[in-house]
Amino acid sequence: MSGLAGLLKAEGASLEAEDDFEQINKLYLERGWGDGLPIIPPTARRVEQMLAYCDRPWDEPVAKIAPRYGEATPLRLAANAVMAGCRPEYFPLVVLAIEAMCEEPFNLYGVQTTTHPCAPLMIVNGPVARELGINSGHNAFGPGTHSNATIGRAIRLALVNIGGATPGLGDMSTFGSPAKYTYCVAENEAASPWQPLHVERGFPAEASTVTVVGAECPHNVNDHESLNAQGILTTIAGTMAITGSNDPCFEAQPVVVFGPEHARTVAADGYTKADAKRFLQEHAQLPLGKFSKENIDRRFRVRFKEKYATAGLDALVPVVQRAEDIIIVVIGGAGKHSAFIPTYGSPRSVTRALKRIDGQLAKSVEEFRRNGIN
């Protein structure tokens, strides 16, 4: 344990505590180091086991997490992954997701500090999603799967403990969101009639990727009656066309989650993903008059004056400015449901591929494993 022992000697890198689960949890709660749930104490042994799946230098930051701009070293991320209950083999995805959400276009500062209830949604594609058993089927957004639950939780703990997203201090969300506990899913590529998200974004199918979106919770779209693409898409577009989301006011990239049954119905009518996006963009529009008078007079007519300065109340306001900005993924099991996920609005989603330190795409998390640590 020589490498780690040396790093832990740095000021503030570790603390001495009695080996007592309840006492350590009490201490962490008192210091605000967590999400309110019990944590697994990040002992040197457990952190080193986590770092066994890291091929980077343990003390070199992979990113800085806003708003504190705390340095996300593998060592610190590993401590948070241990606290969240991650298995060591999940760790490469935790690192990757943090790197993705710290890219400039994602605007993590905004996502972390805003009064809006957004959280980084993490969508995993490719073989590593299957290797780690990340749920893409029944209840993928819900409880019950170890990797979904703990990878997403590790992200949240890192956002709080390294990034400073402490409620009321660095996280000013008016009322927060259950998605701030954990928000990690995989796409159900096997059940999708379309290209998976990462292939659509230019990555090879054998790549494993993480896509992050500054997102609200999913809003369900129930459609048990429609028999064709137009029907399903009309219901989804109707669910998207709401006045209270951020999306109509930005060049947003909201997510439409197709349940596999809805996706099959739409694809069976010959709709490609691009076709579905075009339909949704054209139909997820609402008349200006649906917004409140003040929103029309003080926002639309002023901020978007080129379009709405003198527009009538029947002028249509699109929820999404460009069809290609709609993110479509297929997730879930049996059932006639899809979901719409509104976003914080301004951040761009970011997709990153899982790569080894030599820059090659990783086919398996085992490629990150360091020898000599058990």
Next chain:
Amino acid sequence: MAELRKRGLTTAVICSDPFLKLAKTQARVFGVPDLPLVIIPHPLGGLSIEQVEGRALVAIPQVVDLIRSHAK
């Protein structure tokens, strides 16, 4: 804003009271712990024009004081 402050310009961040802690923390993070904060009452959204003017009246004396103190 932090960059302007570092360059010696008269600089302040206007901040409503619930965001005071965040603003102070951010000023420290960006290396300007003495960054002046002009504090106005919350909220900023959903205000009538008269209420917006009221916020301005709270801010103006603080900005004038800031400019005066900077000129000394």
